[in-house]
Each structure stands twice: as C-alpha cells, then as structure tokens.
Amino acid sequence: MLRKKQVFFFSLLVILLVLLTSGIYFGLGQRNYEYSSEEFLMDTLVSIKASGANPALLKEAVTGAFAEMRRLEQLTDRFPAPGTNAFQISDVCRINEAAGSAPVKVDQDVFAMLLLSRRYYELTQGTFDITIGPVMDVWGFGKPEQTVPSSYDLQKALSLVNGGRLLLDEQEQTAFLQSPGMSVDLGAVAKGYAVEKAARFLEEHGVERALVNAGGNIRTIGKNKEGSAWKIGIQDPRNGAELVGVLSLEDESAVTSGDYNRFFTSQGVRYHHLISPQTGYPVNKNMSVTVVTHDGGQADILSTTLFLLDPEEALQLAEELEETEAFLVTADQRILVTSGLRGKVEVKQGDDYRYDKS
Amino acid sequence: MITAMTKADKIFILGVLLVGITAYLIKGSLLWGAVQPAHMQAVVKVGGEVIRTVQLSPEETPLRFSVQGKQGLAVVEVSGEKIRMLEADCPDQICVKRGWISSAGESIICVPNEIVIYIDAPTAVDAVTY
Numbered sequence: 001m002l003r004k005k006q007v008f009f010f011s012l013l014v015i016l017l018v019l020l021t022s023g024i025y026f027g028l029g030q031r032n033y034e035y036s037s038e039e040f041l042m043d044t045l046v047s048i049k050a051s052g053a054n055p056a057l058l059k060e061a062v063t064g065a066f067a068e069m070r071r072l073e074q075l076t077d078r079f080p081a082p083g084t085n086a087f088q089i090s091d092v093c094r095i096n097e098a099a100g101s102a103p104v105k106v107d108q109d110v111f112a113m114l115l116l117s118r119r120y121y122e123l124t125q126g127t128f129d130i131t132i133g134p135v136m137d138v139w140g141f142g143k144p145e146q147t148v149p150s151s152y153d154l155q156k157a158l159s160l161v162n163g164g165r166l167l168l169d170e171q172e173q174t175a176f177l178q179s180p181g182m183s184v185d186l187g188a189v190a191k192g193y194a195v196e197k198a199a200r201f202l203e204e205h206g207v208e209r210a211l212v213n214a215g216g217n218i219r220t221i222g223k224n225k226e227g228s229a230w231k232i233g234i235q236d237p238r239n240g241a242e243l244v245g246v247l248s249l250e251d252e253s254a255v256t257s258g259d260y261n262r263f264f265t266s267q268g269v270r271y272h273h274l275i276s277p278q279t280g281y282p283v284n285k286n287m288s289v290t291v292v293t294h295d296g297g298q299a300d301i302l303s304t305t306l307f308l309l310d311p312e313e314a315l316q317l318a319e320e321l322e323e324t325e326a327f328l329v330t331a332d333q334r335i336l337v338t339s340g341l342r343g344k345v346e347v348k349q350g351d352d353y354r355y356d357k358s
Numbered sequence: 359m360i361t362a363m364t365k366a367d368k369i370f371i372l373g374v375l376l377v378g379i380t381a382y383l384i385k386g387s388l389l390w391g392a393v394q395p396a397h398m399q400a401v402v403k404v405g406g407e408v409i410r411t412v413q414l415s416p417e418e419t420p421l422r423f424s425v426q427g428k429q430g431l432a433v434v435e436v437s438g439e440k441i442r443m444l445e446a447d448c449p450d451q452i453c454v455k456r457g458w459i460s461s462a463g464e465s466i467i468c469v470p471n472e473i474v475i476y477i478d479a480p481t482a483v484d485a486v487t488y
Contacts, residue, residue: 006363009371016375033417055417216488224484235488246483256487290487 034225035059039066042073042191044215050202051209051225061205065198065212072197075110076190078133078183079142091175092184096133100180103169109197111173113189113297114166120301121163124317128305129163129277133183141273142187146264148271154280161277192255192300195219199253199296212296219253219296234345236352237287237329244335244353245290245327246346253296257303258288274307283308285331291318292325292341302326311336329353400441400459402434403474414439414460414477427471434475441475443468 035058036049048065050058080086080093087093091106098104106114120128134157140146149157165178177184195212199219202210210221211230220230229248236242237258247254259282263272272282289307293299302324306314311330318326318338325341328334334356335349349355402410404427412421420437422444430447440460443453446468453468465476 009363009368013371013375016379033415034413036413211485213485216486218485218487230485231483233483233486235486243483243486247487254487258488261488288488 032225033058035062037062037066039070041066041069042194042214044191044217046212046214048198048202048213049211049225050207050221052207054206057206061202061207062210064205065201068201069194069198069214072109072190072194075107076113076186078185078187092186095175095177096183099177099182103167103172103174103176105172105174108173109193111168111170111175113186113193114168114175114184115170116193116297116301117186117189118163118166118168120305124305124309126163126277127308128188128301129161130184130186130189131161131163131166131177131182132275132277133185134158134160134181135275135277135280136185136187136273137183139271139273139275141262141275142185146266146271148266148269149280158277158280163277188257188304189297189301191215191217192253193297195300196253196296217255217296217300218249220249221251223250234290234327235288236350238352242348242350244329244348244350245337246348247290247292247327247341248344248346249292252292252294253299254290254292255296255299255303256288256290257307259284260287274304276308285310286314287329287331289314289329290327292327292344294323298324398439399478400436401474401476401478403476404428405472411478412436412441414441425471425473427468427473429470432468432471432473441477442466443473443475446471446473 032051032053033055034049034051035055036047038045038047046069048062050062052058074089075091077086077090078092080090091110095104117130136142138149138153138157160179160182165182167176167178191214195214195217196219198212199221203221208222209225212219218232224230229250232247232249232254233243234245234247234256236244237260257274259272259274263270274283275281276283286307289303291299291303291306306318306326311328314328315326315336315338318324325338327341327345328336330336333353335347335353336356337345347355398414400412400414401408402425404425409425416438422433422435425432425434432446433444435442435444440458442458443466446453448468448470453466456466459466459477461477465474467474
C-alpha cells in the first residue's frame, strides 16, 4: 500500500514538473512580434506597423487592411481618364460624370464619406465643401501642372461650388450633383477615412497595437511596442527636420493640414492647395493645423476645415466639438493648443514660435 | 533506503508545486505584456539618404546586400538580430573592423563612402504628422 502511494505521488510530481517546465518554456517563447509593411497608396506612402504575439495573424490583418485601403483609393480617385476601367470603378468619377443628369448609386463607404462631409459642410456653413472640385481643377491641383487661374475662370468655377446642391438619398444610397459641371473632390476626406477603416480592420482582426501612417495622416491602436503611448511628432511647418510638438496618443488619430506640402510658386508668390470654397484662393491664416480625435476620417476633415478658419475661431470650434483637440501654428508664428490637449502634448516652441497659452 | 512519506512530506510537495505553478502563471502573464520587446530595425544611409531599413529578428533569414557608396561598393550582412559591414571599398577598413552591432543607438560609419548603419533607437518618436 505504502509503495503504491509513493509511486502515485512520485508520478504526480514528475507530471507536474514536466508541465511546469514546458509552461515556462512556452511562456518564454511568447514573444512580441512586429509586422510592418509599406505601400504607395492615395498619392502617398502608407505604412502599417502592428505588434503582438501571433506573427501570422499580424501579417494577415495588415495585408487585409492594405487591401481595404486600395479598394477605397479606387472608389475615390478623381483623376482616371474617362472610358478607362479605373474611371468606371471610381464612384467619384461616376458621380461627377452624371452631374446635372442622374443620381448615382455608390458604395456604402463612399456614401459614409459623403454623409460625414455634409455634416461638416453644415456645421461650418460652407467653409468645408467637397463640391470644390471645379475650383481645384482651375488651379490644377491633383494634375501635373498648376497655374494661377484668371479671375473669370475662377468666378465661373466658384459659381459651381455649392454643397447644398449635392443630394444624398440614404434609402437608395445615391448621390446627385444637381448642376452640370459640378464635381466632388474627396481629397480632404478619403485618406483619413481609409486610415480609419484600415485601423478598424486591424482591431476587428485582433490587433491590439498598431500604427497606420498615410503620409503623416496617423491613427494609433493601443500602445506602441514598448508598451507606452505612441509618440507622434508634429513637424515644424518651416523646418522639416524639426518638430514643434510631440503628442502622446493611444487609440487616437492625428492629422495635419499644412501650407508646405502641396504648393507651387508663380511670379515669386507661393500658392498652396488649401483653398477656400468661398473665395477660391489659398487661405494664409495658419501654417499648419493638427487635429487629434478618435476617428481618422473626422480628423482629416477637421484639419482642413480648421486650417481655413481664423486661428481663434478654429480653436474655439475645436473646443466646442466633443473629443476634438487641435494644435495650431498660426501665420503670425503663434502656437495655439486646445485645453484638452495640454496634458497630451509636449510643445517645442524653439526660437521661431511663441506658445500662446491664453 | 526508501521510507513511507509522511503527511508533512505530502503537504510540503504540494506546497512547492503550488508556489511553482503560481510563479509560472504570474511570470507567463507578465511576459506577454512588457518584458519581451518587439524586434529592432537597422537603417542604412548613404550621403544622408535612407536607402534601406532591415528588420533585426531571429525569424528573418540572413541576408547580404551591396550598397553603392560615394567611393565604391560595400557589402552589408544581416544575421538574426545583428548587422555588420562585411566588405567595403575604403582604405582604412574602420567600418569592417567595427564588427557586428545589435543594440539601439549603436552605429557603423564608413566616412569615405558616407555610409551610416544604425540601430533604430526606441527613444525617438514613433511617427511624425505633417
């Protein structure tokens, strides 16, 4: 009897020891992998970095997120030539082609972008307006060559800009531009929306830590691979090698609109691509506006919208909107930050800017 | 000589096991979160331009690639979590003699060829919005 008991306990001991050591072994083997990938998409370099315990899952999720962004790129591309396959795939091209003639049934993501845009069109009484297409065209933004338009051409183009004449039918999911010659440009929406969509795809596929970066249009998921908040630098608008601030973000998005990214010079004057739908000219009240929100699509729209406003007005709007923070570098070299962002940003004003805390 | 285990022996054994299992469970969950860092990457620059970044991880297959420097060709070798200059067309061979590097902040510099290889430091920002 005693012998049997001894054998029993000894076996138990061995089994548990084996379990224990293998457990420690696998515990040590539980590494934190990182998977990252880059692709040229939406006129910029898009990079996705994801980290976690399962490398196969990371790769699958990142690959899927890129596929989602490619799909949205094709749906919103405004510039393929008529008659091409790319033109037929693009909902934006189809909406613009049918201007003045018929409503066009669109993809649900495109419809969501149009609805989001209308919300900000109404909120800002037309400061943000995606029917700015004809104005962008006379300047040549998005095309190989840019020129300063004649005032006749500009007035003609401006007369076609009217967000109120873009009819959206939620039942049918159709979009209809009521006058011929009108056109929709999702340049201030699509990238942010696609970044948000990619981030949600990653989250739905079990990714807990990731950074989606579409040429400075950023969305974070969880913490960074070191386990702390993502550190996102805000580029100095006049010195690309310097930062004017560093944000600490978790599950948030940061998007910047600046006058230094897309511009051309004509007769010594710089013209950038952030154009007022009301005047038809570039707005020079701010050098850059960075918006932090939970939604990348909203951050994209709002960075453009706030850029077009007077700095104080922009700051006030950001304060009023829920879960919306902003960091502005104004044309008169001031740095303005919303109250909710102060704990999340380290301002580096340097010699060139004045941090205005009032 | 083997004697029968007393009750105290059994309690002792079970106690040891219990402590062991608890320790393993705690350790396992901690390892999941923070202890094991994700892999680093090395950046290769020529004349200030990043020409290549490579993942430094045991999962990556070893590789060699050539780099066109300002004076001639150089060959970089990556193996697991480390990187080195295998050959370089330069008179002093300081870069080749530097050997492998693998920690954040370490770098290999070949002045004649204007080649810099460095391990991405974790202290810098994760990304820049512009």
